[in-house]
Amino acid sequence: MSAVMNKIESLANPPAQATGTGASTGKAAVAEAAPAARPARTGGGVRRRLRAVGATVFPPVLGIAFLVLVWQIVSASSDGIPTPLVTLTEAIKIFSDPFYSKSPNDQGIGWNLLASLQRVAIGFGLAAAVGIPAGFLIGRFRFLSAMFNPLIAILKPVSPLAWLPIGLLVFKAANPASIWAIFICSIWPMIINTAVGVQRVPQDYMNVAKVLNLSEWKILTKILFPSVLPYMLTGVRLSIGTAWLVIVAAEMLTGGVGIGFWVWDEWNNLNVPHIIIAIFAIGLVGLLLEQALVAVARAFTYEDVKS
Incomplete structure (x- = not known):
């Protein structure tokens, strides 16, 4: 229960935000650096999304292709098993x-x-x-x-x-x-x-x-x-x-x-x-x-x- 209460207190009282000259200087530096970094982030984001899509789609497609290949090999060596094309x-x-x-x-x-x-x-x-x-x-x-x-x-x-x-x-x-x-x-x-x-x-x-x-x-x-x-x-x-x-x-x-x-x-x-x-x-x-x-x-x- 104490751990739950501590978590509730931490949620109710979040850490104070930095104030003063250092905070404003940091915000200004981030604001100045943001426009220059934005194009690189955009290109990197596209590449990351493409890699994520490839990582999601490629393994299942490869698995299905492997199944069809094994199926074709088995059907070629056995008269009783139809080929994938005949089954399709x-x-x-x-x-x-x-x-x-x-x-x-x-x-x-x-x-x-x-x-x-x-x-x-x-x-x-x-x-x-x-x-x-x-x-x-x-x-x-x-x-x-x-x-x-x-x-x-x-x-x-x-x-x-x-x-x-x-x-x-x-x-x-x-x-x-x-x-x-x-x-x-x-x-x-x-x-x-x-x-x-x-x-x-x-x-x-x-x-x-x-x-x-x-x-x-x-x-x-x-x-x-x-x-x-x-x-x-x-x-x-x-x-x-x-x-x-x-x-x-x-x-x-x-x-x-x-x-x-x-x-x-x-x-x-x-x-x-x-x-x-x-x-x-x-x-x-x-x-x-x-x-x-x-x-x-x-x-x-x-x-x-x-x-």
């Missing part, structure tokens, strides 16, 4: 009409991606609705923490696909079973990260809450939630990545419309270019989901102002 040609055909629908089992890649995203949204939303409040309770009350930590330690390492037969047994249908698999794999990172965030709230904050006789609701909304938010968002990011990984495997086993079933169906048809296209589509959608949550995390993360 097929991708143009697929994405020229991604939302066609000829039959329940013959639909465009767009419909399959949307079906998978819908399952992920439902399972992930249910996991957030249960996992985040559970994390707050487990982190807030030691009895609940001691009660549920052994259960979490046992159930968390279980593969989500191991829960899929339980879902099929209970729900008697493939779609809710897939959502169940998403739910069970998404809930653990949210519970654990939220509980850890609550447990790492400084004890001084809780002591002040006791002194002020704050209600449990005010402790939750005024103290715990702002402090736990970065941990909670980290759990959400981990959960969405895991959910998107699991849905592909779950749909391969359950069938129906979905990107996982689409990959399995193309394998049965020995259409390898379509499988590679699906791999890139899955990776791109996962990247977009991750970046969206990163943007949300940045919007709700507050950094201390440096004095």
